[in-house]
Amino acid sequence: MRLEPKPTPPLGVTLLFPVAAIAATLVITSLLVLAAGASPFSVFYLVARGAAGTQFAALETLTRATPLIFTGLAVAVAFRAKLWNIGAEAQLYIGGVVTIVLGTGALPLPSFLLIPVIMLAAMAAGALLLLGPAVLKTRFGVDEVVTTLLLNFIVLLFVSMLLEGPLKDPMGLGWPQSQRVVAEAQLPRIIQGKRLHYGFVIALCAAAIVWVIMKKTVLGYEMRAVGHNAEAASFAGIPVNRVLMKTALLSGGLAALAGFSEVSGLKGNLTLDLSPGYGYSGIVVAMLAMLNPLGVVASAIFVAGIFVGADAMSRTAGVPSYIADVMVATALLTMVTAILMSRYRMRWR
């Protein structure tokens, strides 16, 4: 068998590939549903209803999509330049830590100043966290996949240390949790009494800004060039290492915003279960979106819908909610295969 490149298909056909990948995912995971003794049709219907069937469900999906948009953007930006940032989880937690450090009364500022200050500080912290692996990659040739992955474990232990030490809530009855952020540091809810908060709006703005950076600026062009062929980019006079540094800063900063928005908009405080793997799911979100920043919004909502819907489904149908994680992982693999099919044709001989 060999692969031959084929001409780039028109946009309409390209959009069919995520659809095909999702269809393949449903077929594969329906086998597991059958194994669990349930009917795939009713289970997928329950997932869909749990994700978008009611106003409550739809808002919950958008709430869950918010951190995924940030981590998805972080991964999309990094992967575009072939900087393999698998550490969005760690950057998210660092963003949460900064939000707690600055947002629990340390800065006596009004809301319209405090929130931007916290956002910038969180982004800076996340950016610096990814700068480490990026420097190790460009200076010493250390593979950033392994360093960013290992940093996830280190940072989680670091957060655990903070939550049992300096950041521990004295009123927390001994639980490893931080104090709650002050009212000025909280992102308001979009609809009174519902969980959806302005973090979602910030995420949409972030997606638009990242889209502009990627498509309309020199930096975006350089990032794509480095990702496509670093050697050729270097030959064309693009400072590859500097571009990778900037990519790392942008990517780490975006992932940290996920932590900021979860703490400041949703949870109010920092605990060790701030993220159920949003950093890793961000990889799937970015790949489903084919690394397109605007596509990230759609795929984040889709992935969030699977998680929210599966939670609701498992309560009624008795199929373990881990089916959502299986679906998301399968979607990642079917998606990369679908993208390949769109660019190459297979010749058997």
Next chain:
Amino acid sequence: MEQALEILFTASFWVAAIRIASPLIFATMGELICERAGVLNLGIEGIMTAGAFAGWFTVYAGGDLWTGVLVAALAGAMFGLLHATLTVPLGLSQHVVGIGVTLLASSLTYFIYRLALPEVTSPPKIAPFEALAIPGLSSIPIIGPALFNQTPLTYLAFATVAIVAWVLYRTPLGLAIRAAGENPAAVEAQGISVTGIRMGAVMVGSALMAVGGAFLTMSAFNSFFFQMINGRGWICIALVVFGSWRPGKALLGAILFAAFDAYQVRLQQLSGGVVPYQVFLMMPYVLSILALVLVARRATYPKALMIPYQKGER
């Protein structure tokens, strides 16, 4: 201070070090085979999870211990086949596919675990492999208990290193594997299929990773729980680099690493809670990163690592 040094001369410390090293040895050898053939296998973390579950569940369901090891290896090989199909003939990004396989293998494992044991809060234990003392050798002070009074799986881990080293350096198959990772066109010129070699290497390597995971449930913790691999797979990837892709060196790296790990636990008890325990728990991960930085400058990656090969392409 003296107490901290005395630890190094106790048998129990070295017994623990070798026990901690055993799963790492299996998985490191697995990753080493994959990378030597030119494929980075980031599925390792998930494959170890799947192996840990498969081995444990087989015994829990009434199977024999060695059947459990075999089932774990087969489960690993199946995920290896998936990884290899996507990365070798299809040439997809080994980074993305590897992460995908890890996500799939671990979520599938958790799904099946929940399906099989819906209401269980504390995971049931199995009767694990017992220590098997080798007569005579096991009575040597310190070395005896550490090396010759371990479970059969530990002996198998050491045997695996010898076998991997022998196959890689002393057989035509090993030459083909190494060449597939250095110069695949040369392998094809010999009439050997690069695709076949690479897919086989990834499957065998993944089987070893799964056995490494199974060691944890069948020879260490005796039960399966969530997140139990806890980054060991990623550490093994660092160990392969640290061992410059050589089985012997990687073995030494794994033992050295495990010794540090066993040491930090004892140091933690000695420090009496002055230093937060998380600092000690961080050390293995920090150490892995330091090891990578240390060897990075003189690391000679297999030249065709992560480069997909297409027949007849220049």
